[in-house]
Amino acid sequence: MRALVLRQLTKTYKNGIKALKGIDLEVERGDFFALLGPNGAGKTTAIGIVTSLVTKTSGVVEVFGHDIDRELEIAKSCIGVVPQEANFNQFESVQTIVVNQAGFYGIPRHVAKQRAEVYLKQLQLWDRRRSIARSLSGGMKRRLMIARALMHQPELLILDEPTAGVDIEVRRSMWEFLRLINGEGTTIILTTHYLEEAENLCRNVAIIDGGRIIERDSMANVLRKLQAETFVLNLREARTAVPRLEGFRAVLADDHTLEVEVSRGQSLNRVFAQLSEQGIEIDSMRNKVNRLEELFVRLVDSRGRAGAAEALT
Amino acid sequence: MTAPAGRAAARWIGFRTTLIREFGRIVRIWGQTLLPPAVTSTLYFVIFGSLIGRRVGQVGGHDYMQFIAPGLIMMSVIQNSYGNVVSSFFGAKFGKYLEELLVAPLPNWLIVLGYALGGVIRGFMVGTVVTIVSLFFTRLGVLHPVLIVSAAFLTSFVFALGGFINAMLAKNFDQISWFPTFILTPLTYLGGVFYSIRMLPPWALDASHANPILYMVSAFRYGFLGTADVDLRLAYAIMVIAAVGMFSLAVVLMNRGVGIRD
Ligand SMILES: Nc1ncnc2c1ncn2[C@@H]1O[C@H](COP(=O)(O)OP(=O)(O)OP(=O)(O)O)[C@@H](O)[C@H]1O
Ligand SMILES: [Mg+2]
Numbered sequence: 001m002r003a004l005v006l007r008q009l010t011k012t013y014k015n016g017i018k019a020l021k022g023i024d025l026e027v028e029r030g031d032f033f034a035l036l037g038p039n040g041a042g043k044t045t046a047i048g049i050v051t052s053l054v055t056k057t058s059g060v061v062e063v064f065g066h067d068i069d070r071e072l073e074i075a076k077s078c079i080g081v082v083p084q085e086a087n088f089n090q091f092e093s094v095q096t097i098v099v100n101q102a103g104f105y106g107i108p109r110h111v112a113k114q115r116a117e118v119y120l121k122q123l124q125l126w127d128r129r130r131s132i133a134r135s136l137s138g139g140m141k142r143r144l145m146i147a148r149a150l151m152h153q154p155e156l157l158i159l160d161e162p163t164a165g166v167d168i169e170v171r172r173s174m175w176e177f178l179r180l181i182n183g184e185g186t187t188i189i190l191t192t193h194y195l196e197e198a199e200n201l202c203r204n205v206a207i208i209d210g211g212r213i214i215e216r217d218s219m220a221n222v223l224r225k226l227q228a229e230t231f232v233l234n235l236r237e238a239r240t241a242v243p244r245l246e247g248f249r250a251v252l253a254d255d256h257t258l259e260v261e262v263s264r265g266q267s268l269n270r271v272f273a274q275l276s277e278q279g280i281e282i283d284s285m286r287n288k289v290n291r292l293e294e295l296f297v298r299l300v301d302s303r304g305r306a307g308a309a310e311a312l313t
Numbered sequence: 314m315t316a317p318a319g320r321a322a323a324r325w326i327g328f329r330t331t332l333i334r335e336f337g338r339i340v341r342i343w344g345q346t347l348l349p350p351a352v353t354s355t356l357y358f359v360i361f362g363s364l365i366g367r368r369v370g371q372v373g374g375h376d377y378m379q380f381i382a383p384g385l386i387m388m389s390v391i392q393n394s395y396g397n398v399v400s401s402f403f404g405a406k407f408g409k410y411l412e413e414l415l416v417a418p419l420p421n422w423l424i425v426l427g428y429a430l431g432g433v434i435r436g437f438m439v440g441t442v443v444t445i446v447s448l449f450f451t452r453l454g455v456l457h458p459v460l461i462v463s464a465a466f467l468t469s470f471v472f473a474l475g476g477f478i479n480a481m482l483a484k485n486f487d488q489i490s491w492f493p494t495f496i497l498t499p500l501t502y503l504g505g506v507f508y509s510i511r512m513l514p515p516w517a518l519d520a521s522h523a524n525p526i527l528y529m530v531s532a533f534r535y536g537f538l539g540t541a542d543v544d545l546r547l548a549y550a551i552m553v554i555a556a557v558g559m560f561s562l563a564v565v566l567m568n569r570g571v572g573i574r575d
Contacts, residue, residue, distance in 0.1 A: 013575055051416045054575050073320065076418040087409035096337070103330025104417035106323020148413075 001064060003029045003156045003187035004050065009059035011045050011211075019045040021211040022059070027204070029064070029155075032182045033189045034198035034219065037208035043191040044084055046208070047160050051081045064155060077105060080154030082145045084161050084191075090134035094125055097133060098148045105152035112151060119147040122177060139166045143174070150181070157181070159190040163197060175201055199223060224263075230288040231268075233258045236281040243278050245271060259288060327419045328427055335431025338401060339438065346397065346435060347442060350389045354443040357385050358450045361507065373509045373540050378451040383534040384506035387468065389443045391501060391526070392493070394436035394469040398428050398476030399489050406480065406573055415574070421567035425477060425560065432473025433466060440465055453537055460545075461536035467552035468529040472497070474559035481563070481572045500526045510542050525551055 004027040011020040019042045027033045035043050048054030050061055052072065061068045063075040088097045095116055102112035120126040123143040128136065136144060142162055149157060159178075163171045178201060182188050192198055198205060198219065205222050207215035215222065238255040248271060249261040260271055275282065339346045358378070366377035373380060405411035414424050447453060455461065479492045504526030510518050521527050528548035535541040541548070567573075 048575075052574075053412055053415055055570055073418040073420070076416060077323075079416070081416055083412065085409065087412045089405070089408060089410045091341070100330055100334050101413055101417070103333070104327045104414060104419060106319075106326045106418070108326060109330075 001029050002062070003027050003031065003064060004189065005060070005062040006046070006050075007060040007062075009046065009049065009061065010057045011042070011049060011054065012057045019211055020049075020057075020059075023208070023211070023213055025206055025213060025216070027187065027189060029187055030182075030185060031187055031189075031204055032178075032202045033187075034202035034205040035189060035191045035208060036193075036195075036198060036205060037191075041208045042211045043208060044160055047081065047083075047158055047189075047191070051079055051158065052076060077152065078155050080149035080152065080157045082142070082149045082157070082159040082162050084164070086141050086145065088133050088141075088144065088148070090132070092133055093130050094120065094133060094136070094144055095129040097144065098151050101148045102151035107152055115151055115153075116147075119150050123147045124173075139170045142166060143170075146174070146177075154186070156187045156189070159188070161191055161193065163192065163194065171197070228261050228263045230259055230261050231271075231285055232288045233260060233275075233285050234283045236283050239280070243275060243280055245274050324419065324423060327417060328423050331414070331419075331424070331427030332430060332434070335397070335401060335428070336434055339397065339431075339435050346393070347438060350393060350439045351442050351446055354385055354389055354446050357381075358447060362450050373511065373538075373542075375538055375540070376451065379453070379538065380509070380534075381507055382447040382451050382453055383537045384530050386440050386443045386447065387465070387530045387533045388501050388506050390436040390440040390465055390469050391472045391497070391529075393439040394432040395472040395476040395479075395493065395497060397435035398432040398473045399480045399483075399492075400476075401431060402428055402477055402480035403483055403486075403489050407486075411573060422560075422564045425474070425563045425567055428477050429470055429473040429560070429563070432476060433469045436469035436473065437465065440469075455537065456539045457536040459536075461533060464529060464532040464536060464548075464552070467549075467556055468533070471525075471529075471552065471555045471559055474556070474563050477563050478559065478566060481566050484572070500524050503527075505530050505542055525555060528552065 004025070006023050006025040009020055009023040009025075010018070012018050023042075023046060035046070037043050045054055049056045050063070050068075052068070061075075063078050066075040066078070068075045092100075098116045098120065099109065099112045102115060103109060107115070116129070117126065120129055123146055125140060125143055125147060128140065133141065133144065142165075146159070146162065149159075157178075162178075163174055166174065175197070178188060178190075182201075188201075190197075190201070202219050205215070205217060205219050206213050207222075232253070235256050235258055239252065239258075240255065242250050242252050243258070245260060247266065251259050253259050262268060262271065272282070361381060362378040366381070369377040371377070402411070405414075444453070475492065475497070479489060483489045483491075503521065504524050505521065510521045510527065513521065522543070528543050528551045531541040531543045532545055532548040532552070535545060
């Protein structure tokens with residue numbers, strides 16, 4: 001059983017922007033899944049469609065097998081969502097917000113009050129339960145929205161940049177908490193601009209750019225790709241066949257250009273040694289930025305220094 | 314997954330929660346919701362009832378004060394039912410916390426009903442306040458309690474839905490005052506709150522019959538005084554049709570996501 005299936009999902013906003021251009025995605029039950037992509041890639045739009053906040057233009061969405069066009073209420077009851085931007089009444093108290101939200105999902109009030117205590121304590125908000133939401137700090141507001149999303153104990157939790165603007169200590173405690181509930185069986189999908197976050201938490205990843213999925217793999221594989229660097233070597237003399245390079249993947253981009261993929265830990269000397277043996281001379285060399293790196297570089301640009309440091313480590 | 318019985322129970326809890334939330338809002342900001350009508354209605358009673366009313370004499374066989382009391386109660390019910398929903402729903406839309414309801418497994422008609430009845434609760438709370446104020450100035454007998462409550466309920470429901478629809482269509486704060494300024498207030502003032510339409514010249518009397526508020530106020534007044542400017546059966550037919558029509562329109566707009574879903 002898949003927690004989420006998207007088939008040929010498209011979205012064109014009224015202003016003509018094509019935010020999603022046909023997305024196919026499957027997320028297994030129990031998975032911890034990252035949806036990565038630069039600003040404006042379409043992550044929030046996709047989440048909005050799954051959670052009924054945005055109307056899709058075409059395509060199919062299934063939540064635990066329930067098509068949102070036919071079984072919307074059941075599909076909705078399976079999902080808890082933590083949005084990118086605060087969307088609670090700033091003048092209501094923390095406790096009122098979470099208890100009422102449970103009510104909207106049909107949880108009886110006395111049960112809701114017990115759960116509120118559990119989740120607000122777990123997210124270190126119990127002491128602030130009577131505070132007006134407006135008076136909370138940014139990090140507390142995010143935790144409030146996590147508590148709120150859990151009140152009906154959804155099988156699928158979707159978090160849109162849950163740790164944006166949250167300090168490193170709180171971020172780590174949030175990670176621990178998310179790992180805990182994923183361990184208890186909740187499927188989690190999150191979007192993030194921090195590579196470190198996805199690396200730490202997620203087993204599988206999809207990368208979305210310009211409204212299309214450009215990568216869908218296990219986190220381990222994606223990291224492997226990321227850690228392999230491609231070098232572009234300019235050859236002095238034209239060649240028609242790829243030279244033999246044991247231990248490396250190499251392709252000829254054109255007759256003067258050889259591209260060699262070098263994983264971390266492999267020595268470049270071995271490339272040069274093998275090429276010299278075959279009498280091949282190299283004029284110059286540069287780094288080729290692969291698609292994924294390019295993407296992350298863009299991610300980094302959009303998130304400033306803090307993100308940059310993490311993405312590069 | 315959820316059995317139909319379980320679904321019905323869940324919907325009921327969800328619906329009750331929307332009412333609890335609306336009631337909580339009315340009480341939390343009582344200085345904006347309950348106090349102003351008490352103040353303005355006192356002023357109306359002092360100025361129109363005591364000062365001017367004494368010179369007016371009898372209207373439709375009653376003291377002027379007695380005549381306008383039901384009208385003033387109804388006017389505040391209309392304004393507050395409308396005002397409650399327009400500001401609560403627009404606030405939720407503007408502050409984005411409407412999303413709390415949109416992501417929840419509640420059908421649209423139940424969301425509309427929740428907000429509309431929230432407006433009715435405010436209308437009845439304010440109506441009670443104004444009734445109490447009126448008792449300081451005049452004596453009000455209750456001749457037909459069922460008529461009083463049913464006319465107030467239907468009217469309140471209709472204008473609460475008017476507030477809902479206005480809030481859905483409004484793109485900014487200016488636009489939530491269009492309907493009250495250009496439609497609601499004129500129709501209320503011309504709807505026989507302060508005078509009997511029998512006092513009007515023939516053309517104005519005829520024109521008044523196109524005003525739905527006339528029927529609402531008349532039916533409500535009949536419950537207290539036993540006299541009405543219009544046929545009661547027609548009045549109820551109009552109120553029920555307006556209620557059903559407004560409710561359907563609100564649900565259609567919700568289903569289309571007008572102004573709330575991109
Ligand atoms: N309500 C809207 N109306 C019109 N266009 C929109 C709307 N919301 C988003 N868009 C556009 O759709 C595209 C995708 O936006 P979306 O918010 O889904 O991106 P994102 O991946 O969540 O980005 P970020 O990382 O910045 O949150 C963008 O070009 C954006 O300008
Ligand atoms: Mg986003």
